Amino acid sequence: xxxxxxxxxxxxxxxxxxxxxxxxxxxxxxxxxxxxxxxxxxxxxxxxxxxxxxxxxxxxxxxxxxxxxxxxxxxxxxxxxxxxxxxxxxxxxxxxxxxxxxxxxxxxxxxxxxxxxxxxxxxxxxxxxxxxxxxxxxxxxxxxxxxxxxxxxxxxxxxxxxxxxxxxxxxxxxxxxxxxxxxxxxxxxxxxxxxxxxxxxxxxxxxxxxxxxxxxxxxxxxxxxxxxxxxxxxxxxxxxxxxxxxxxxxxxxxxxxxxxxxxxxxxxxxxxxxxxxxxxxxxxxxxxxxxxxxxxxxxxxxxxxxxxxxxxxxxxxxxxxxxxxxxxxxxxxxxxxxxxxxxxxxxxxxxxxxxxxxxxxxxxxxxxxxxxxxxxxxxxxxxxxxxxxxxxxxxxxxxxxxxxxxxxxxxxxxxxxxxxxxxxxxxxxxxxxxxxxxxxxxxxxxxxxxxxxxxxxxxxxxxxxxxxxxxxxxxxxxxxxxxxxxxxxxxxxxxxxxxxxxxxxxxxxxxxxxxxxxxxxxxxxxxxxxxxxxxx
Numbered sequence: 001x002x003x004x005x006x007x008x009x010x011x012x013x014x015x016x017x018x019x020x021x022x023x024x025x026x027x028x029x030x031x032x033x034x035x036x037x038x039x040x041x042x043x044x045x046x047x048x049x050x051x052x053x054x055x056x057x058x059x060x061x062x063x064x065x066x067x068x069x070x071x072x073x074x075x076x077x078x079x080x081x082x083x084x085x086x087x088x089x090x091x092x093x094x095x096x097x098x099x100x101x102x103x104x105x106x107x108x109x110x111x112x113x114x115x116x117x118x119x120x121x122x123x124x125x126x127x128x129x130x131x132x133x134x135x136x137x138x139x140x141x142x143x144x145x146x147x148x149x150x151x152x153x154x155x156x157x158x159x160x161x162x163x164x165x166x167x168x169x170x171x172x173x174x175x176x177x178x179x180x181x182x183x184x185x186x187x188x189x190x191x192x193x194x195x196x197x198x199x200x201x202x203x204x205x206x207x208x209x210x211x212x213x214x215x216x217x218x219x220x221x222x223x224x225x226x227x228x229x230x231x232x233x234x235x236x237x238x239x240x241x242x243x244x245x246x247x248x249x250x251x252x253x254x255x256x257x258x259x260x261x262x263x264x265x266x267x268x269x270x271x272x273x274x275x276x277x278x279x280x281x282x283x284x285x286x287x288x289x290x291x292x293x294x295x296x297x298x299x300x301x302x303x304x305x306x307x308x309x310x311x312x313x314x315x316x317x318x319x320x321x322x323x324x325x326x327x328x329x330x331x332x333x334x335x336x337x338x339x340x341x342x343x344x345x346x347x348x349x350x351x352x353x354x355x356x357x358x359x360x361x362x363x364x365x366x367x368x369x370x371x372x373x374x375x376x377x378x379x380x381x382x383x384x385x386x387x388x389x390x391x392x393x394x395x396x397x398x399x400x401x402x403x404x405x406x407x408x409x410x411x412x413x414x415x416x417x418x419x420x421x422x423x424x425x426x427x428x429x430x431x432x433x434x435x436x437x438x439x440x441x442x443x444x445x446x447x448x449x450x451x452x453x454x455x456x457x458x459x460x461x462x463x464x465x466x467x468x469x470x471x472x473x474x475x476x477x478x479x480x481x482x483x484x485x486x487x488x489x490x491x492x493x494x495x496x497x498x499x500x501x502x503x504x505x506x507x508x509x510x511x512x513x514x515x516x517x518x519x520x521x522x523x524x525x526x527x528x529x530x531x532x533x534x535x536x
Contacts, residue, residue: 061227070518072254080255085182094197099347116168120401147531185344189258192221218260222253225264235274238506242420247517294333305329361460424486
């Protein structure tokens with residue numbers, strides 16, 4: 001198997017060299033080959049190790065960790081949405097700073113890293129203009145959006161991520177661009193990444209090393225929560241594994257974003273809802289996950305507090321009533337939300353007036369009044385936004401700050417979800433009409449609520465589309481969609497697939513897809529495709 005994977009790595013390398021012109025860009029010919037061979041050998045070794053692990057949850061967790069490590073390094077520094085401010089907040093916490101001071105700076109190499117790797121790197125290096133078509137010799141407009149590498153002329157200079165690494169390592173910086181603490185006042189969700197940064201700083205690593213260590217700290221937390229979710233789930237486990245291993249989930253889980261632990265908390269709560277009976281321990285675990293989710297992203301996540309009510313009296317084995325535990329979830333969530341908000345106000349120094357997110361054109365009160373007075377117009381806004389964004393189900397391959405599209409992953413992501421749904425068709429995986437119907441209503445309300453929240457808090461008043469929505473917000477809904485599709489397929493196909501067989505097929509399918517996603521992300525950022533601009 002190791003030899004086969006190594007040969008596969010050579011094939012990948014040859015593919016890159018032929019179709020993306022590596023030699024023309026000055027990359028040593030042996031370097032990509034060596035990288036691909038090592039990647040192939042590592043994949044083979046991981047496959048052999050997984051064969052020795054029998055427990056489904058443990059196998060899934062190991063696969064999540066290994067594939068997540070690839071995403072942590074395939075993704076260039078600070079290219080996950082809002083990762084620049086998440087990095088600065090995590091770095092501050094790792095130095096023991098649990099307050100917030102806008103006048104407080106960072107070590108010089110942190111500022112150098114921020115200058116070398118601007119957020120939305122692809123957009124920051126995108127150009128548009130008029131060039132000469134080499135075939136027709138006529139002037140043609142060009143736009144390099146969506147490409148991480150741009151080459152100006154057949155033998156011209158290539159702008160690439162490698163240039164940013166060179167700039168950082170060369171020690172190039174500007175005193176005018178020294179960074180200070182960001183407008184970010186969360187502590188709890190950044191602790192895993194801060195711990196990773198604190199550990200590597202003991203060994204003398206600088207800003208770049210701290211970034212990768214912080215990502216790995218978050219990835220470990222994501223993996224542990226996913227392992228707990230897979231262990232807790234008793235129905236539809238292939239669908240859970242699929243969502244946890246989706247390239248978009250791993251992309252966020254192996255970043256400095258608080259979405260790493262937030263997404264894993266969503267998956268854990270949904271996993272608990274597949275259990276046929278709830279004990280006090282199950283209810284307590286759900287309450288902790290629900291409270292954490294609300295403390296990280298408040299108010300919208302209050303919808304999760306009602307889900308324990310989907311259980312029947314016969315299924316409820318916990319001490320106390322279902323309504324009481326829903327109240328505990330609500331009380332804990334509101335208490336943590338208010339504490340986080342007050343803590344952010346009391347421990348804040350030298351920030352002055354913080355500008356409204358989205359600019360002066362955004363006004364929550366006026367936007368809400370607009371929605372209430374124009375409900376049909378807002379319905380058109382909702383549907384139009386879904387249409388423009390391919391229902392967000394067609395953007396599972398849109399990475400970066402919505403500036404790095406990988407078309408293959410966007411096209412195949414829904415198909416992988418469908419395959420995972422079909423692996424959940426054994427009759428033992430049926431959730432029951434009450435829970436399935438209730439989760440369907442929850443999914444609809446949650447999706448509309450997420451869109452409405454972004455319209456009110458981030459979008460200019462009366463705008464014809466909703467600004468700021470991203471596919472990662474809807475990942476829990478795609479999990480519920482897979483479970484719903486499985487219920488329909490179970491009736492239509494009358495499958496003979498067993499649960500054990502389905503779970504044995506799920507890991508190689510979604511694990512292989514995750515590995516492919518990491519390879520494609522690395523290729524698109526570091527290798528190609530290259531957009532060649534023929535200047536006039």
